[in-house]
Amino acid sequence: MKSSFKKRLREALKGILNEIEIKFLPSGFQQIGTIVILNLKNQLWNRKDVIAEAVQNIVSNCDAVCLNKGAIYSQFRTPQIELVIGESTETIHKEHGTLYKLDVSKIMFAKGNINERKRYPKLVKNEIIFDFFSGVGYFCLNIARLANPKRIYAFEMNPIAYHYLVENIKINKVSDKIKPILGDCKTEALKIKEKADRIIMGLLPSPKDALPTAFQVINPKKSIIHYEGLLNDSDPPEKLLEDVSIIGKEFNKKTKLEHVEFIKSYRPHVNHVCLDILVN
Ligand SMILES: C[S@@+](CC[C@H](N)C(=O)[O-])C[C@H]1O[C@@H](n2cnc3c(N)ncnc32)[C@H](O)[C@@H]1O
Structure with a gap:
């Protein structure tokens, strides 16, 4: 082609x-x-x-x-x-059967993250999910359509992205599964009564600032954090894991690296990765 x-x-x-x-x-x-x-x-x-x-x-x-x-x-x-x-510049993009309406001049759509969008529905069980940086619904729409979550709380602080998130929930017919929330996940997540079995932290260059909130809203029994970040070719994933485990300790939480997903090359010798971290 x-x-x-x-x-x-x-x-x-x-x-x-x-x-x-x-x-x-x-x-x-x-x-x-x-x-x-x-x-x-x-x-x-x-x-x-x-x-x-x-x-x-x-x-x-x-x-x-x-x-x-x-x-x-x-x-x-x-x-x-x-x-x-x-x-x-407004369009509807279709991927894995999911519709993403967005204005390409105002909102990004990372085509390179296609495998990550495909991966999540395979991991999700009947559980509560917090999608901290949901954008127009990059991850939560696929999960709601292709898996069977109990509920997804989708946080987005950009009013334009939030507008499309709400539209996309409607056109994909998943209003019963996703609750969109306009605002900063760091404060809005603390207002939710339910605890999260899984937290998706998909923000570059780093979602580190939201870790204290994540450890306060996570299910204390056993849960997963998907932590995105940038890693040099020469650095082990443990370097990124350290961000999470140090803050976890402050909240009395243990962390264990379950899986490292390579998402894409970000620039020469720097990779965009996602760490799947077990928390208990
Ligand atoms: C563009 S998405 C990340 C892309 C996604 N990881 C992907 O693979 O396509 C990040 C979104 O997080 C939103 N955001 C950034 N900081 C936030 C915060 N503190 N609370 C809620 N949303 C936030 C941005 O407005 C943006 O829409």
Whole structure:
């Protein structure tokens, strides 16, 4: 798919772009729902209109073409996206049968985390889950649709992401399973009466600040924390586990590393991982 896209894009723009510009053309693209997101070298930004038009003609099911203009840094994980062709940046992305409605210019969707979204439903039993950083429902929607949790409390502090979380709960017909909560998980989770059998802590670069809350709301018998983070190639997972075990001790909790899931390469020599940690 990638090589034929590259070839077709070069052919479509022959005679429109000069030879150097042709060399800088991207070899692939990302598609979220009906929206294509392109990474263009800076040298091609002033040629974005003709490139976007050619891309729209090549890619099927494409209503809009956007440029990715930079990395995602803010606390709300807002992307830097510019609409080049098309009417709207809102779309519905379908994955594993789950629908994710979102505005790609306001909300990120990490396609690289696809296996993580697929993994959770296989682990979940009839239990109470706290999804601390739920975004538009990246993890909780799949769990509610494909597993049989008792209840999921989904916390999200960005009002835009929360708006889509509420929409997605409706369109996936899982209102009986997920309770969305607008606000900071660090304070909102403390207000819930039920205790969590499983806490999903999916935030980069680190969800460490929410650990004291996690240890206060976790089921004291036996429970699991899914703790995401960044790990250098040369570092053992125990380095990341230390974050959790030190704070756990302050709350009289024992932690044991059950599993390390490699999610994706984050940048050269740094990996995005998830530690599955047993707490009792
Ligand atoms: C983008 S998601 C993480 C992505 C997810 N791990 C994935 O794999 O796609 C992180 C979300 O957490 C939200 N967030 C950050 N800090 C928060 C907090 N203290 N309480 C609740 N939500 C928070 C952000 O607004 C964002 O929507």
